[in-house]
Amino acid sequence: MSKRARLPNGVGLGLRWEFLEEVVDGPALDVAFFEVSPENYMRRGGYFPTMLERVAERYPLVTHGLTLSIGAVEEPSADYLAELRAELARLLVPHHSDHLCFSSAGERFMHDLLPLKFAEANVARVANRARRVEDALGVPFALENISYYGHLGRREMPEAEFIARVIDQSQVGLLLDVNNVYVNCLNHGGDAREFLRQMPLDRVVEIHVAGHATNARGLTIDTHGSAVAEPVFELLEWTLERTGPLPVLLERDNDVPALAELVGEVGRLTALYARATQCFEERHAASA
């Protein structure tokens, strides 16, 4: 590790403990970067932080938080932000992201991504806080659109407008999770491409894709527990044709298969990535 560098474009993989040793000790993988949840390494000694340092010697790293709870009433804990800042500095990550949601209520942490009401008041409140978080962390900050399964009350605006306005007012980056867009369209209706057209694609700093599943009640859940579905591949391609090259991450948190299988999926995404970004270049060349 030497200095903070921009996250490389191309397809990265979420780092999971199931294959940590293979990543550290195995042959070099055709993976552009690895993403980690800093909460799994912060305020912690021993094996995992040590192994993460070794991963960082071989691959670029980026962090994606789980418990900032940016939309909660309570301000994020100053201790947590200070520890997070130190962790980001230790890992020399180019940017940090978390979710546009809340995950705590008062002192209680629920350890899940709970939906904010799509409300005027939340736009300003969360945007202000996002700016402050970026200052506190000392690295560029991005917010991810979440999968949500129910809405907390009456919508004052559509989801796409809520996200776009928070990003616009905060001027932080957008981590665009294409699977979440697809899952939300399945659960709440709407056309995924139309949704993506309303996203501030010029502010996207990273894209996520993952697998999903349908539960017994017919709701589609963002499980991160299966391969990326075909419609999500298509949406990713559509998006990259419009954004151009960006870091893309394959997330897999549950039912984690062998690393070789995940690297194979990264390979398929990389081929799609090459096609889509070439299309983007050709479009730009034609319009120039």
Next chain:
Amino acid sequence: MQPALEAALAELVLGPKLDPRDAGQVRAWLERHQIPAGDQQAILDTELERLLVYRELVQSTLKGALLRAIPRSMARLGSVFDEYFARFLNERGPKTHYLRDVAGELLDYMSERVGSDARVPDYWLDLARHEALHIEIAATPVRAQRAPAAALDLESGLGFSESVRLMRYAFAVHTLDDDPASRSEPSRTKTDILAYRDREHDVRYLELTPFATAILQRLLAGNSLKYSLIAAADELQVSLDDATLSATAALLADLAERGVVTVPIAATRDSSDHDPDRATLAAEVTPPHPPSTKHD
């Protein structure tokens, strides 16, 4: 607006289970949180069933974290554990950013309550604490600045690794089988375990004699070696003769070699292995706690 909605969802997720078909119960929940009329209507019209998904997701995540930390203790209590888990979520809830710390918070909560519950075996808290110790020690943060190691001095205290824990159990829970299906019971034997993370990041356990415990608990509290020795001998009516002093020196040398004690101490016998005979005041606890389990 957000405070009311946040509190309402927190209750839906962590509180007593709400029956969405019970209109009175649902209305009371909304009113309790003073949810504005427009939001109430939207929740009643379309969102309630969907919002209840979060209860499953949150509780499943938290339960998963507990299963990684205290699987045998959970299995032994069965539905009684579920009852305490529900009470914990409802009355207190996790207050940590770190999922790995939820088990400790739950055990703190339960330790104040299970003593008077005849359904909970007497040994249960010892077992749960012992199980939870593994992740706690494996993850103990490294001190930012460690004091430079000084030479051993009778008038001074000893430095210890940040991961060291001295556990005092009323039952020999460390002898229980690792199989969550096992229901064998531990003997009611006072047991002192020194647990620590070694240089290879593995968690190890040493069973201490009462005299070793008496010394180490004083040293861990910051007392000098001289005071700790004299007070321990006094407490247990042990003569500080050559044999005792030699065994103590061997113990401390062994702990220094293991990295438990951060002061360099010359070994009193010529061996580089952790020979169980070498430190007669402490014995390595062999499986069921294999040192290679690093995952949490």
